[in-house]
Amino acid sequence: MQLNDITTLIFDFGGVIYNIxxxxxxxxxxxxGFIDADKYIGHFSHTGFFIQWEKGELSPAEFxxxxxxxSTVDLTDNQIDDAWCSIMLDIPxxxxxxxxxxxxxxxxxxxxxxxxxxxxxxxxxELAKYKLTMDDLFDxxxxxxxxxxxxxxxxxxxxxxxxxxxxxEECLFLDDGQKNIDTANMLGFKTYHVTPxxxxxFLL
Numbered sequence: 001m002q003l004n005d006i007t008t009l010i011f012d013f014g015g016v017i018y019n020i021x022x023x024x025x026x027x028x029x030x031x032x033g034f035i036d037a038d039k040y041i042g043h044f045s046h047t048g049f050f051i052q053w054e055k056g057e058l059s060p061a062e063f064x065x066x067x068x069x070x071s072t073v074d075l076t077d078n079q080i081d082d083a084w085c086s087i088m089l090d091i092p093x094x095x096x097x098x099x100x101x102x103x104x105x106x107x108x109x110x111x112x113x114x115x116x117x118x119x120x121x122x123x124x125x126e127l128a129k130y131k132l133t134m135d136d137l138f139d140x141x142x143x144x145x146x147x148x149x150x151x152x153x154x155x156x157x158x159x160x161x162x163x164x165x166x167x168x169e170e171c172l173f174l175d176d177g178q179k180n181i182d183t184a185n186m187l188g189f190k191t192y193h194v195t196p197x198x199x200x201x202f203l204l
Contacts, residue, residue, distance in 0.1 A: 001172075001202060006190065008171045009102060009203065010160070011138075012151075013112035015176035016194045017099070018091050018126070025087035032083055033073035044177040045113075045150075054113050056145035063115070081117055088122040096130055098200055099137045110134070110141040111160055111173070113150045119143055140164065152179040157187050174200070 014020040022043050029037035040050045049066040052058045058066065064080045102108055127133055134141055142160050149156035161168060168188035175181055176194045184191045194200070 001192065003172065003203070006106065006170060006172045008107040008109060008164070008166055010109045010111050010171050010173045010189075011099075012175040012177070012180065012194070013110055013114060014088070014118075015196070016174055016200075017095050017110075018123070019089040020087050021089055022087055024089075025084060028083035028086045029067070029080075032075060032079050033071040034067050034075075034083075035072060036070060044179065045152075051150065053115050054144045054150050056148055060116055063117075081121065084117055085122045088118055088126070091126050091130075093130075095200070096132065096137070098203070102203060103137070103139070107139050107164075108137070109160070109164065110138045110143075111151070111156065112142070113144045115145050119145075151175070151177065152183040154183055154187060157184060157189070 011017055022041060026037045026041050029041075040046055040048045045051075046054065049058060049063070053063045053066075064075075064077055067080050068075055099108060123134065127137075140163075142156070142163075144150045144156060147156055147159055149159060151157075157168075160166075161171075168184075169190065171189050172192060173181070173184040173189045174192045174194050175184070176196070178193060181191045181193045
């Protein structure tokens with residue numbers, strides 16, 4: 001891949017940097033009483049109140065209460081949080097090292113459909129293993145719940161471009177969701193569709 005004209009790399013988080021397993025979260029939520037979890041949670045996009053959650057329209061307390069409304073048993077905050085955060089597995093050392101190397105040559109941004117529990121609970125705990133924070137890995141992180149928009153809608157890409165003062169043609173966007181890649185292509189980004197477990201060393 002030719003990266004000569006690229007100034008900025010934009011990474012998705014889950015499935016690209018952070019290993020995730022959506023099915024683990026679905027199974028754990030079902031086990032604790034949210035038996036319809038798989039109707040709301042998808043591998044690349046969610047439905048119902050989970051979309052509101054990722055758009056920042058629900059607080060953590062409101063999110064938990066929506067799950068309680070649909071659960072067959074009474075659930076504690078910790079039960080819900082633990083089940084939901086079980087989706088997030090780990091960030092391999094090689095991806096940490098890759099980002100640190102790439103920051104020497106490019107602006108490194110994150111664009112993620114995500115939520116406060118995964119970013120404010122799961123991620124700091126994982127990065128603490130490396131004695132790092134997100135500020136060590138990325139020049140700036142763009143989270144759907146803070147932006148009020150989600151991929152694959154063009155709005156979230158346009159908000160990033162405006163805030164970062166970038167042109168799409170100078171950016172390489174890497175994501176594991178084909179619909180997200182399609183939107184980025186339509187807007188003029190250079191793109192790379194990441195497959196599960198793929199090495200990204202070609203970027204070096």
